[in-house]
Each structure stands twice: as structure tokens, then as C-alpha cells.
Amino acid sequence: MRSTESRREDETMEKLKIVIDGKECSGLPGQTILDVAKENGIHIPTLCYDERVEIYGACGICVVEVEGNPKMVKACATLIAKDMVVKTDTERVYESRKTNLELLLSNHVGDCRPPCVLNCPGQTDCQGYVGLIANGQYRESAQLIKNKIPMPGSIGRVCPHPCEDNCRRQLVDEPISIALLKRYAADMEADDPYIPEVASETGKKVAVIGGGPFGLSAAYYLRQKGHAITVFEAMPHFGGMLRYGIPQYRLPKEVVDAEVSQIAKMGVELRPNTKIGEDISFETLRSEYDAVVLGIGAWVSTGTGCPGEDAKGVIGGIDFLRKVVKQEAQEIGDKVAIVGGGNTAMDACRTAVRMGASKVYNIYRRTKDEMPADLIEIEEAEEEGVIFRNLTNPIRYITDDNGNVKQIELQIMELGEADESGRRAPRPVEGKTELLDVDTVILAIGQAVAPEGFPGVDLTRKKGIAYDVDTFMTSVDGVFAGGDCGNDKISIAIEAIADGKKVTEVADAYLRGERIAYKKPYVVTRDDITEKDFEDRERQCRSSVGLLDPEYRRDNFEEVVAGFTEEEAVADAKRCLECGCGKYYECKLYDYSNEYDVKPERLAGDINRIEFDDNHPYVVRDPNKCILCGLCVRVCSEVIGVTALGLVHRGFDTVVAPELQNPLSESGCIDCGNCISVCPVGALLPKVTHRKPVPLPTDKTDSVCPHCGVGCQLTLCVNGTDVIRVEPAFGPANEGLLCVKGKYEYDYINSKERLTSPLIRRDGTLVEATWKEAYDYIFASTNSLLKTYGGRALAGVSGERATNEEAYLFQKFVRTVLGSNNVDHWDHIAYHSPVAGLGITTGTGAMTNSISEALHADAFLIAGTDPFKEFPILGTRIGQAARRGAKLVVIDTIDTVISKEADVFLKINPGTANAAVNGILSVIVEEGLYDKEYTSERVEGFDELKTHLKKKSAEKAAEICGVEAEDIRKAARIYASAEKAPIYYSLRFTAQGPGSVTVMNIANLALICGKVGKEGSGINPLRSGANLQGICDMGVLPAHYTAYQRLTNKESVQRFSEAWEEALPIEPGISLLEPMTEWKGLFVMGEDIITRADDRIDEVVKLIDGLELLVVQDAFLTETAKLADVVLPSCTYAEKEGTVTNTERRVQRIRKAIPMHKGTKEDWKILSELLALFGKKAYASAEEVFEEIRTVTPSYAGINFERLDAEGSLQWPCPTEAHPGTPVLHTEGFGRGEKALVVSVE
CATH class of the missing domain: 3.30.70.20 (Alpha-Beta Plaits)
Known part of the structure; x- marks a missing residue:
């Protein structure tokens, strides 16, 4: 891993010119081919390379060719050279990478995708949307489905769910109810459906002919690509067979219409009642559109050629269902026979029942077990009174004198021996027939295409549209086809939808000037999973679903299946075994x-x-x-x-x-x-x-x-x-x-425990309220307190996770609205004294150096902290440096993880930190290890310190501290002699005496050794809070404005008074270090003072008991919030925009990743609205707040959101926009002047 320091050194090095794939590039000596390729946007695949670790070069995937070298080289491990010419995409490189990948895959065991997905023609992410339902993310579930299926409500109701046939849950008990869960997700978002974003308009136009599942899907996905889409449909309504071929009781037309309207809302133009060849010609469409997609479906019912099929009363299944949907008159009589064993046959049977037929027969030449219809459809038909005449086959339709069908002659069948596929073929039982009286015969045998109106388009032997199975292109360039109309492939709806998704990719490429073919993705699969693999799983059968009673549903078209309740859906979804790879x-x-x-x-x-x-x-x-x-x-x-x-x-x-x-x-x-x-x-x-x-x-x-x-x-x-x-x-x-x-x-x-509404205490109980009610309560109560007690009786306490913008507005609110400087943060109690001590010696209480510098240190002095546990990433850096030879000196009162790695561990008695440091100082002075030039030019008080240290010694310190004198001497020598040696300390060290004194003493060490103002060293207090440094910088302090500008400084008061257009209170506020007995009103933002109180709990409880107003802003109902008069629900860091400042003074952006939790607001927004409520300035964004911060905070003046987004971070002080920020403090002077102060400490 390359450090910030090494990157800065790189800037002074001469660059080398190389050529990669014909592109002239430049790089630095020591960079690899891969480094330079990445910098220039040239992709070279890698598997074993990662910039966090040393180069390994094991996978061989990154091989490239270099001119003049007969062998291929690894880009990750080959350093660039002047005028090097590199080729990354030759056939030789391609084949090498391919072979290496195949070798890896030959021993790679797993399931890239779960079996359910692989068995779904649309490759719908079943595992994904089922899992989202299990997690209560219903809208996200529907959105994921719509990546593959634009009409999930329709498909969830009618799909024969081949996914469930492959579900491994059946190895435990029963498959997951994947289709019903799809329907559930769609129904849950029906009132506010997800409409996908549409890319920028491409200027290309596509005509889609046919508004069925294929055509609508193609329109849906092509529109997302930015193309203008018009769908031409011959029927009055859209949906194709979903609307006209499936009865209302299975698929309500309102569901289809709603999903079609969602497609229209994307900007897809829908033209119904438009037949190609009659209302508009195919040639016109080809001339006016850049591409044409044919999805005309298969609307012609087919028969068997049986004698008498042309008789009156013998109708096609599709024709029958279509007329029912269109509410066209049909007389079917009392006795109806439906020939066929698929879902269309079942739909026809059940529709005939609902139309009043007294006897409805289903005729099928095999047994029920061989029927292709869904089992549930067969069972429900039987419940509704359908009579199944299995093992019979029509051989003749007999008519009356008027040519109306009156009987069917049925051949009795039997199943023969199984063929190679295991299926038993039906065969006639010789001499056995029977007659069946009928009024109507419905043939649900099959469907065919009516391809008229498309001159020049080649047809298949069965008169379907012929197209290439990989490119979906017909014989006419720019004309694509799919779904039921092509290649004699009559499919289920999900297959047509899958075609619509596939054709989108190839048609989109065509519109952009490319020619591609659809390629089925390669996946690794497992076929060795058995019941034994799930022996530890508890049996949990699938959730049952509500159905209308058979007697009730026989005479109406109400939807039969009720769908899951939320409880049922979640329970069933949780049964998923998560078969597919998580990566x-x-x-x-x-x-x-x-x-x-x-x-x-x-x-x-x-x-x-x-x-x-x-x-x-x-x-x-x-x-x-x-x-x-x-x-x-x-x-x-x-x-x-x-x-x-x-x-x-x-x-x-x-x-x-x-x-x-x-x-x-x-x-x-x-x-x-x-x-x-x-x-x-x-x-x-x-x-x-x-x-x-x-x-x-x-x-x-x-x-x-x-x-x-x-x-x-x-x-x-x-x-x-x-x-x-x-x-x-x-x-x-x-x-x-x-x-x-x-x-x-x-x-x-x-978390489901998040607050979702403001709360107001009424009659002693917190109850939900509107934001206006909460604000009105705060306004009235605050004004009453101000009138009665004055601003000195009101205060604010902020938590350390507030952003800089929130912290700034919080202290501004306290000072301008509450009229006092009673603003503080709970960590001030612990950090006040140590910060003050460092401020005395150097003029600032902040960390002097950067965390990244630790990687290249020669030694460390670590006092009262365990970075491995408390600041693990810093600990990692220290560990890396130690493994490279850096020495560790640890001072602490307890054994820690880092103390086990120390070269010298001074395990001192509690309260003896200053004695230990004095012992180290005395050795450094005694042995002349201090930096003479530095102490002469940049330090004052050193002579007094030397005199003071004459009374100290390693031996005296050892006796006081309970350690060996030689260890103290060794520690002194390691630290003083190291070129780069940072000091890190935290509260456990400063608590070993008066905090300010202890810090001044350890600062003495760094100063006399010349290790302040120098890269790789410094005095580095570690702050535990995420934005503890930032809230201090922002003036959440009772005696300071932002950047530690004192209230006692008239210029500071004037600056803020003018900026805020307010007369500001000048009396320092009451800090949390003092008794808080005067407070009558308290605003708390992001802090739980009850939980944090520790040994001051009695004082805090007494404080809260005496308050007349307690307002808490928080994401959760904390112990403090439970006692509040008003609770305002706020956001977590994932829902916020703003900045934070870490322990090394580094200002960084936090960014909103998710929408705000229901009913919540960002803290800066709450404060802005409160400020406006009291007649003060409001803000439109966190960025606007930060812009104001810059104007009143000199150390932040050069920082803005644009720079932070471009540069990643900046360290203060950064006084101008041209300033690079300050990784190392005190390189020239100190906050207190030209020299730092060393102070003699007992």
C-alpha cells in the first residue's frame, strides 16, 4: 500500500512515457503497468491483486504483452520502463486469461445463482425478492422483480412457476411459494408503484407491434434505454393473452390495466385498435421508425383435424376466452366439453362453469398425472364441478340436422410403455368408444400465429415469424421478433417476457450502431445437493393461502385466490434456504x-x-x-x-x-x-x-x-x-x-426501534404529535422561560456524533435564541483539562500530525491507550510499522493488547504518570539526547526544565511507578533517538494526574526532542468521539465560538454579532464541569446524558427533575428522551449530508445514502426550522450552513463541499481556497507564538 507521504514524494519525480493499447500514458518510476493502466482508465482484470497488500502475482489474469518481450508479463508485478509499449487486448492475452479462468473454475464449487432463478425463463431474482419480503422490504422486492418482469402483479397470479419446481426447500418440506410472493410484492406497491428512471433521450424511435407480455416488456426495457417507443395493438386494450386469454377470476383485468398504465407513465405511447396492414402498413412503420419489434402473439386456436371440427358450436379455446373478456354474446348451452389438458383448457372449463353450464367435461387423452395444467388449477376445477374424462380422445364430432354439434365420439385410451424420456404414450384401446352429449365443444389444443401484414418477413414451416434465436433479428434488417409469434414457440407468459428483456439488449445495441447476440450467462452450479445437506433444518411447511369457497365462486368471476397476508408472506419468505452465492x-x-x-x-x-x-x-x-x-x-x-x-x-x-x-x-x-x-x-x-x-x-x-x-x-x-x-x-x-x-x-x-414521529408530554405521558405541534410547544415554553428566568436559565448539550453543520447551528441557536452561552458537550468533562494543557504548551489542543504517518514511524510512545482495541485502524498502522522494525514504548496502568507487543512496557502504578514522564525526561537531559538546536530556537522554559529535572532520575521514577529504572532509560533512548516518533495518548493516561499537567509533561518530551512540527512525529491526543474534534471546532463550548475564538475577545464577539446580526451575550456559559442548578430549560441533541452521567447520575437526575422544559433531538427514545417534554426524531449518519472532523483535524464529507427514516428530519434541518420559528435565519441545505461556517471560522475558510468532494478531505488550518490544508501543525510557529512552552511538572 502506498502512503500519502510516498505519493507526495512521487510528485517530484520525473515521469516516464509509455504506450498502452495505442494510448500514450505517463507514469512514475516504481509504478507497475497495472498502476498506470488504472490511472488512464484502461481496464486490466485482476483477481489476486489489491493495493492494500504486497504484490503476489498468483492468478495470472492480468497478463499483457510488451513489445520486445517474447513472454507475456503480469501487469500487477511488472514495473514500467521508458518508451514501453503494452498491449492488453490481443488474442494471445485473451486466450491466456480465458485458460487461467477455466483452471480456476474447474475446482470451484458453488451456486452462482440459486436453482429457482436458473429454472425461471426470465432469470428473475427469486432469492433476492423473496429475501427482501422476509426482511419487510416490499417496495424494494417489487423493484427487484421489475428488473426482469415489468408486470409482476399479473405474472404472480398466473405463472406456472417453474422456479418452484427447482426450489431446494422441497428437500426439507415444500417449495417456497415464489409466485404468490411475487404477487404479494406487486400488490403491496400497487398504490404507489415503482416507475423506473428513463435514460436521456437517444433520438431513436422503435415501433413495437403487439401489446402482449413480449411487446410490453420490450417497450418497458427499451424505454429505459432512452428510446422513444410506440406500441401498436390490434385489440381495444393492452395485455395480450394476459387480458384476453386468462379469465377475470384468475387475473383481474384491473391488475393488468394498472401495470400497463405504469408502462405508459414512462413515456411509452400506446396505440390500441391499430391493425398492421389495415390501419397502418408495415412499410410505413419501417420508414418512420429506426427499429421494429414484432410481438403479435399466437391468437389462432388450433384443432386436431378431427372430422366435424368445423361444426357449429365447436370453437377455439382462445376465441372463447377472448369473447368472454370482451363481453361478446356466446350461447354455450348446458353441456360443454373442453378438449385439452393445459391451463387454457382449465380456464375454459372453469369459465364455462361460471357461464351457467350444468355439465362441464374436460377431455384429455392421458391421466390427470400427465396433464400439463397446474395441479392447483385441476384441483380447483374439480372443486367447481368440472367432470374429468381422462384417457379419452375425440375421434368425431357429430352434428344435428342444423349442423350444430350434439355429440362427441370418444376413443377410450390407455397408457403404453414408457419411452426413453420416461413418459408413457397414450394409445387407443381397440374397439372401445363412447358417445358424449354436448351443446358446445371448446378446443384448447394449441395456438398458431396469424402472420399477415408483414411483407418480406420470412415465416417458419408453421407460418410463425422466423428469427435468429441469438439476435432476435428477422430476415428484414432492423426488424426483431420474439414471444409466441416466432419460431413456432408457443410459450408461457414469463418466457415471452424473458424474450422482451433479451431483445432489448440486442435492439438497443443495433440502435447504437452495434451488432450483438444474446448470450446466456455462464454460471457455476451444483448438482450434488441432497436431503442430507439440510438435515439440520426445521420442517416448516409453506404458508396456506385463502381461497373463495367452491360453491360461492361457481357463478361469478371474483378473484379466487386471496393472496398472502403480511404475516403469511414473511413467514413463507423466511423459509428460503439462500442457495445462491452471496457475492x-x-x-x-x-x-x-x-x-x-x-x-x-x-x-x-x-x-x-x-x-x-x-x-x-x-x-x-x-x-x-x-x-x-x-x-x-x-x-x-x-x-x-x-x-x-x-x-x-x-x-x-x-x-x-x-x-x-x-x-x-x-x-x-x-x-x-x-x-x-x-x-x-x-x-x-x-x-x-x-x-x-x-x-x-x-x-x-x-x-x-x-x-x-x-x-x-x-x-x-x-x-x-x-x-x-x-x-x-x-x-x-x-x-x-x-x-x-x-x-x-x-x-x-x-432499526424498527427508530423514532418516527415527534412526541409531546401530555398528562405525564409522551404521545405522538405533529411537527407543528412540537414546534409550537417549544416556542411557547421557551418564550415563557426566557420571560421568567432569562437566557442564563436555558442551555444546550450536544452529542459528539453531530455533524459540523448541526453543531454550528446548535450553538448558534443557544446563543441567539436562548440568549446564553450555556452550550457544551458531555465529553468536555473528560477532555477539557487535557486539551487545556496542550493549549498552554503549543497554543492548540489538537492532534499535531496525521494518522497515515504512523506507517513510516521509527518508534512510538503510546500512553494510556490501546490503539489495537480503541482505535483499531491506527493500531493496524502501528502494527505494520512495528513489523518493519519500529520500536514500541507503552506507558499504562493495565495490561493491553499493544503492551504485549511493546519493546518497553512501563506498567506504572495508578497516579504516577508524571513521575514516569519525568524519569524519561531526566534520562534524555542527562544523556544529552534532546535536540539542542530545536530547544534553543523553538522552545522557551527549557533551562528551567533542566534545573527541575536535576531533582529527578530514572531510579526515583522507577521507585514511584513500580517499574525498572533500566526500562525507563531504555524507553527514553528509544524515543529520543528515533527520527520519527509520534506520541499517542488518551484519557486513561491523562487521568493519572491533573489532566492538563500530565499533557504538558508529555508535551515536554516531544518538544525537547524536536519532534513537534515534523512529519512522522508530534503530540497526538486521540479523541474517542466520531466528531468530537468537530463539535469543539464549531464552538459547542461555553467560553468559545468556532475555532476556539474566545468570548473574552471583543473582536471575536463583534465578528459573530455582525455575521449573525445579533447582539450576543458575552458572559461565558455554565459548563458541564460546573453545577447546573440554575438551568430551567435544556435542549439536548444526539446525547443521552442519563446514560453518560456515570458518577454524576444523581446530579443529572436532580437537574432533569428541576427542569420546566427538556427538548431532546435523537433517532431513538433514549433514557434521556423518555424524560423529555418534547422529543424530535432525527436521522442517522446514513441519512445526512454534511461534514465531520476527525481526531487529526481532517474535515470530511458525510453523504446521504438512504432516504430519511419515516417521520424524521436531519438535525440541521430541525435547528434551521427552530431558528426560523424564532425569527432567525433559516437554511436550505447543509452546504449553505457550511458556507456560513467558513465566513466566521478562519481555520475552515478555505474548505468547501466542492473541494472536499474533489480532494476527499482537508486538514485545518486551511485559511484560503488555494491552501492545501495542514497535515502537520507547528512547522514554522506555534498557536501561542514563535516558541512553544515547556513546563516543569511534579
Whole structure:
């Protein structure tokens, strides 16, 4: 991994010119071909490369050709040279990469996609939408379905669900009710349906002929591409067979119409009652449109050629159903026979029942077991009184004198021997026939195409539209076809919809000047799963669904199936076994396999199936999917320094396994999840326990971790309104790493315990209220308190997770509305004294250096903190430096993780921190290890300190502290002699004496050794709060405005008075360090003072008991909120825009990744509205707030959202927009003047 420091050094190096794929590029000495290619937007695939670890070069996927070199080279490991010419896309490179991928796949065991998806003609993400329903994300479920099916409400009602035939849940009990769940998702969003975004208009026009499932799907997906779409339909309404071929009781036409209207709302023009060849010619369409898509369906009912089929009263099944839908008069009589065994036959049978026929027969030449109709359709037909005449076949239709059919002569059939497919063919029983009296015969045998009106388009032998099965192109260029009308393929609706999705890709390419063919994606599948694999699963049969009573439904067309209730849907969805790979949407192996058209079967051989049993709280491990790239092993050992994972065995038997092949949870794993982040496949995944783990496509938003002051940048992976995963981003502090908190602690964002409405206390109880009611209560109560007690009786306390914008408005609200400076944060209690101490010595209480510098330090002095546990990413950096030879000096009162790694561990007695530091100082002075030039030019008070230290010694310190004197001497020598040696300390150290004094003493160490104002060293207090530095910077302090501008400074008061157009109170506020007995009104933002009170709990309870107004802004009903008079529901960091400032003074953007939780508002918005309520300035955005911050905060003046978005972060002070920010403080002077102060401490 390349540090910020090394990148800055790169800027001074001469660049080398190289050529990659004909593009002239430049790079720096030491860069690889891959580095330069990435910088220039040239993609080279990799599997074992990751910039977080050292180069390995194992996978061979990144090979390229270099002119003059007969061998291919690995781009990740080959350094660039002057005038190098590189080719990344030659046939030789392609074949090499393909072969390497095939070798990997030949020993890769898993299911890229679950069996349900693979058996769905539309490749609908069944596992995904079922899982979303299980998680209560119904709208997201419908949206996911619509990626493949634009009419899920219709298809969910009528699809014969081949997906369920492949569902592995039936190995346990019964398949998941996938189709009913599809219907449920669609019904749940029916009132506010998801309408997909449409790309920018391309200027291309497409005519779609036919408004059935195929045509509507093609229109839906082509419109999303930005093309202008017109659908021509011969019938009065759209929907095709969904409308005219399926009865109302199965598919209400209102559902079809609603889904058609959604397509129209996308901008698709729908033209009904338009027959091609009559109302408009095919030639006209071809001339006026850039492409034509034929989806005319198969509307002609077919028969068997049986004598008498032309008799009156013998009608086609499709014709019959269509007339019923169109409400055209049909006399069917009392006795109706329907010939055929499919769903159309069942629809006709059940419709005839509803039309009043007293006897409805179904005639089918095989048994019920062989009928192609859905079993449920057969059962429901039988319940409604349909008489099944199986093993009979019409051989003649007999008419009366008027030519009306009156009887059917039926041949009695029997099933013969099974053929090769296992199906028993029907054969006549010789000499056995019977007559059946009928008034109407409905032939539901099959369908055919009526292809008239399309001159020049080739037809199949059966008069269907002929088209290429891969390109969907007909014999006429630019004319595509699919669905039931083509290639003699009469299909179910989902197959037609699948064609509509496929034709979109090839037609869109055609419109953009390309010619492509649809290619079925390659997936890895498993066929070895049996009941034994699920022996541990509890049997849970599928949810039952409500049906209308058979007697009730016989005479009407009401929808028979009620659909699931929410409880039933969620229960059934939770039964899903999650068969498909959790990495599917981001698996590099899957992506590359399809990019390179792999055929791994040509290299098939033995497969190394690995038996494993692992139960880790955070990691799901499947070594059978592992491709042995080694990234997990290397990030764990090289970067994290844990070695929880390793490569075991050799050759073909090599596997990645936990240390000593124990369970991963017993391996020393620290749960950081960085192995998951680098894994390119699904071998390592985050364990999800609070919801159904569902592989989903995600939108990604970069933000900042809210869990500690390091300020790691992270990526929130979102589906719909939920954060479903967190990945590390490459921020300056963390460079692509996260700790366990950043990786896994995000469940609260989606929590059902979130507040969703303001609350007001009425008659002693908090009850829901409107925002206006809450604001009115606050307005009246605040004004009453101000009138009665004055501003000194009101105060505000902020939490450390507030953004800078929120913190700024909060202190502004307290000062301008409440009229006092009683504004503080709870952490001020602990940090006040240490910050003050550092301020005395250097003029600022902030961390002097940057976290990234730790990677290149020569030594560390770590006092009263355990970075490995408390600030894990900093701890990781320290660990990396230590493994490279950096020395560790640790001072603490307790054993810690880092103390075990220390070269010198001074485990001091409690309260003896200053004695220990004095001992170290005395050795440094005694042995002349201090920086003489630095102490002379940049430090005052050193002579007094030297005199003071003459009374100190390592031996005296050792006696006081309970350590060895030689260890104190060793610690002094290590620290003083190191070129780069940062000091890190936190509260456990400063609590070992008066905090300010302890900090001044440890600052003495850094100052006399010349390690302040220097890269790689410095005095670095570690703040635990995510934006603790920021809220202090923003003036959430009783005696300071922003950037620590004192209230006692008249210029500061004037600056803010003019900026805010207010006469401001000048008396410093009452801090949380003081008794809070004067307060009568308290505003609390994002803090739970009851929980944080600790040993001051009695004081806080007494305070709250005496308050006449307590207002709390929070996302949850905290213990403090439970006592409030008004509670205002706010947002989490994932729902906010703004900035935060980490412990190293680094200002970074947080960004809104999901919509605000129901009923909530961002804290800055709440404060803006409260300010406006009291007649003060309101704000339109967080950015507007930040712009005001800049005008009154000199150290932030050069920072703005645009720069932060472009540069990632900036460290204050940054006084102008041209200023680069300040990674290292005090390089020239100090906040207090030219020199720092060293202070003698006892």
C-alpha cells in the first residue's frame, strides 16, 4: 500500500512515457503497468491483486504483452520502463486469461445463482425478492422483480412457476411459494408503484407491434434505454393473452390495466385498435421508425383435424376466452366439453362453469398425472364441478340436422410403455368408444400465429415469424421478433417476457450502431445437493393461502385466490434456504468468466471438495468457493498482523484455513472483516443475523464511519431504503481498511426501534404529535422561560456524533435564541483539562500530525491507550510499522493488547504518570539526547526544565511507578533517538494526574526532542468521539465560538454579532464541569446524558427533575428522551449530508445514502426550522450552513463541499481556497507564538 507521504514524494519525480493499447500514458518510476493502466482508465482484470497488500502475482489474469518481450508479463508485478509499449487486448492475452479462468473454475464449487432463478425463463431474482419480503422490504422486492418482469402483479397470479419446481426447500418440506410472493410484492406497491428512471433521450424511435407480455416488456426495457417507443395493438386494450386469454377470476383485468398504465407513465405511447396492414402498413412503420419489434402473439386456436371440427358450436379455446373478456354474446348451452389438458383448457372449463353450464367435461387423452395444467388449477376445477374424462380422445364430432354439434365420439385410451424420456404414450384401446352429449365443444389444443401484414418477413414451416434465436433479428434488417409469434414457440407468459428483456439488449445495441447476440450467462452450479445437506433444518411447511369457497365462486368471476397476508408472506419468505452465492452481484470471477466466454468443462478433472465446520460470529466461510488468490491470508498477516488465516497443504490439496485448522473463531481473528473486503469471490462473506442475507444489487455512497475519532472513510451499500452492507473506502486515515465496528455496526440505521414521529408530554405521558405541534410547544415554553428566568436559565448539550453543520447551528441557536452561552458537550468533562494543557504548551489542543504517518514511524510512545482495541485502524498502522522494525514504548496502568507487543512496557502504578514522564525526561537531559538546536530556537522554559529535572532520575521514577529504572532509560533512548516518533495518548493516561499537567509533561518530551512540527512525529491526543474534534471546532463550548475564538475577545464577539446580526451575550456559559442548578430549560441533541452521567447520575437526575422544559433531538427514545417534554426524531449518519472532523483535524464529507427514516428530519434541518420559528435565519441545505461556517471560522475558510468532494478531505488550518490544508501543525510557529512552552511538572 502506498502512503500519502510516498505519493507526495512521487510528485517530484520525473515521469516516464509509455504506450498502452495505442494510448500514450505517463507514469512514475516504481509504478507497475497495472498502476498506470488504472490511472488512464484502461481496464486490466485482476483477481489476486489489491493495493492494500504486497504484490503476489498468483492468478495470472492480468497478463499483457510488451513489445520486445517474447513472454507475456503480469501487469500487477511488472514495473514500467521508458518508451514501453503494452498491449492488453490481443488474442494471445485473451486466450491466456480465458485458460487461467477455466483452471480456476474447474475446482470451484458453488451456486452462482440459486436453482429457482436458473429454472425461471426470465432469470428473475427469486432469492433476492423473496429475501427482501422476509426482511419487510416490499417496495424494494417489487423493484427487484421489475428488473426482469415489468408486470409482476399479473405474472404472480398466473405463472406456472417453474422456479418452484427447482426450489431446494422441497428437500426439507415444500417449495417456497415464489409466485404468490411475487404477487404479494406487486400488490403491496400497487398504490404507489415503482416507475423506473428513463435514460436521456437517444433520438431513436422503435415501433413495437403487439401489446402482449413480449411487446410490453420490450417497450418497458427499451424505454429505459432512452428510446422513444410506440406500441401498436390490434385489440381495444393492452395485455395480450394476459387480458384476453386468462379469465377475470384468475387475473383481474384491473391488475393488468394498472401495470400497463405504469408502462405508459414512462413515456411509452400506446396505440390500441391499430391493425398492421389495415390501419397502418408495415412499410410505413419501417420508414418512420429506426427499429421494429414484432410481438403479435399466437391468437389462432388450433384443432386436431378431427372430422366435424368445423361444426357449429365447436370453437377455439382462445376465441372463447377472448369473447368472454370482451363481453361478446356466446350461447354455450348446458353441456360443454373442453378438449385439452393445459391451463387454457382449465380456464375454459372453469369459465364455462361460471357461464351457467350444468355439465362441464374436460377431455384429455392421458391421466390427470400427465396433464400439463397446474395441479392447483385441476384441483380447483374439480372443486367447481368440472367432470374429468381422462384417457379419452375425440375421434368425431357429430352434428344435428342444423349442423350444430350434439355429440362427441370418444376413443377410450390407455397408457403404453414408457419411452426413453420416461413418459408413457397414450394409445387407443381397440374397439372401445363412447358417445358424449354436448351443446358446445371448446378446443384448447394449441395456438398458431396469424402472420399477415408483414411483407418480406420470412415465416417458419408453421407460418410463425422466423428469427435468429441469438439476435432476435428477422430476415428484414432492423426488424426483431420474439414471444409466441416466432419460431413456432408457443410459450408461457414469463418466457415471452424473458424474450422482451433479451431483445432489448440486442435492439438497443443495433440502435447504437452495434451488432450483438444474446448470450446466456455462464454460471457455476451444483448438482450434488441432497436431503442430507439440510438435515439440520426445521420442517416448516409453506404458508396456506385463502381461497373463495367452491360453491360461492361457481357463478361469478371474483378473484379466487386471496393472496398472502403480511404475516403469511414473511413467514413463507423466511423459509428460503439462500442457495445462491452471496457475492453474485460483485463476484469478479463471475464477471470475468462471462467476459472471456469460458468453457471450463474442457479442463474438467478431480474437484477438491472441502469438508468444513465453522461458526464465526461475523464471517461466513466457504472454502469450496476459494480460488486461492491469497488476498485474505495476506491482508490478515501483512496488514492486520494477526495470521488468523493461512495456506495449508501443498499443490492441488492447498486450501485457505484458519490457524492450526481450528474454527476461525478460535484462531485469533479480531473480527475486522478485512479478509471479506479483499475476497474477489464468495468464499468469505459477512454474517448477517438481524435479517435475511440476500445478494442484491446496491447503490454505493461514500461517507465516514461514526464510531470513533479516526474518521475512516467507508462505503454504504444500499438497496432501496436499507443499508445492507458496509465496505471500506480508501480515505487518508484508513486506506481501504475498517475495524469490526465500522464493518458491522450499522444495524441501528434500519432499526424498527427508530423514532418516527415527534412526541409531546401530555398528562405525564409522551404521545405522538405533529411537527407543528412540537414546534409550537417549544416556542411557547421557551418564550415563557426566557420571560421568567432569562437566557442564563436555558442551555444546550450536544452529542459528539453531530455533524459540523448541526453543531454550528446548535450553538448558534443557544446563543441567539436562548440568549446564553450555556452550550457544551458531555465529553468536555473528560477532555477539557487535557486539551487545556496542550493549549498552554503549543497554543492548540489538537492532534499535531496525521494518522497515515504512523506507517513510516521509527518508534512510538503510546500512553494510556490501546490503539489495537480503541482505535483499531491506527493500531493496524502501528502494527505494520512495528513489523518493519519500529520500536514500541507503552506507558499504562493495565495490561493491553499493544503492551504485549511493546519493546518497553512501563506498567506504572495508578497516579504516577508524571513521575514516569519525568524519569524519561531526566534520562534524555542527562544523556544529552534532546535536540539542542530545536530547544534553543523553538522552545522557551527549557533551562528551567533542566534545573527541575536535576531533582529527578530514572531510579526515583522507577521507585514511584513500580517499574525498572533500566526500562525507563531504555524507553527514553528509544524515543529520543528515533527520527520519527509520534506520541499517542488518551484519557486513561491523562487521568493519572491533573489532566492538563500530565499533557504538558508529555508535551515536554516531544518538544525537547524536536519532534513537534515534523512529519512522522508530534503530540497526538486521540479523541474517542466520531466528531468530537468537530463539535469543539464549531464552538459547542461555553467560553468559545468556532475555532476556539474566545468570548473574552471583543473582536471575536463583534465578528459573530455582525455575521449573525445579533447582539450576543458575552458572559461565558455554565459548563458541564460546573453545577447546573440554575438551568430551567435544556435542549439536548444526539446525547443521552442519563446514560453518560456515570458518577454524576444523581446530579443529572436532580437537574432533569428541576427542569420546566427538556427538548431532546435523537433517532431513538433514549433514557434521556423518555424524560423529555418534547422529543424530535432525527436521522442517522446514513441519512445526512454534511461534514465531520476527525481526531487529526481532517474535515470530511458525510453523504446521504438512504432516504430519511419515516417521520424524521436531519438535525440541521430541525435547528434551521427552530431558528426560523424564532425569527432567525433559516437554511436550505447543509452546504449553505457550511458556507456560513467558513465566513466566521478562519481555520475552515478555505474548505468547501466542492473541494472536499474533489480532494476527499482537508486538514485545518486551511485559511484560503488555494491552501492545501495542514497535515502537520507547528512547522514554522506555534498557536501561542514563535516558541512553544515547556513546563516543569511534579
